[in-house]
Amino acid sequence: MAFQLPVFENVPTATMTDETDPDANEINSFQGVINTWKTSVLAQLTVLNPNHTFALAFPGTTTAQAQTATHVARVANLRAYTTALFPIYASAYATAAQALVGRQAGPQAHIPRPPKTKLPDTFIGKSAASA
Secondary structure (H helix, E strand, C coil): CCCCCCCCCCCCCCCCCCCCCCCCHHHHHHHHHHHHHHHHHHHHHHHHCCCCCCCCCCCCCCCCCCCHHHHHHHHHHHHHHHHHHHHHHHHHHHHHHHHHHHHHHCHHHCCCCCCCCCCCCCCCCCCCCCC
């Protein structure tokens, strides 16, 4: 069975329509998107480069009563998390892709069959001297 690269995961983006939103719904929604992204990326990274050593803690949720400064800091923490993880993941993905391309183009990709040889003539009952 051949190894196939998984789909490359780009960094999720979000537009904050109101950074002073007191209920923090947009920020927590963005966190959910990033959480789904990081789960997929870390799973791929573990396969592509098991020695990646990425261990940055994922930021927690924002409470509904948080101040604007807390909301802005929360978005900054989420963006910092993705900014730290993405280059490690992209590098491992590129290395695995290059290795896969090299393996497919290498001599192992096509193993030639041995040449066919003519079978000996059938024995018709004569000795070598009479033949």
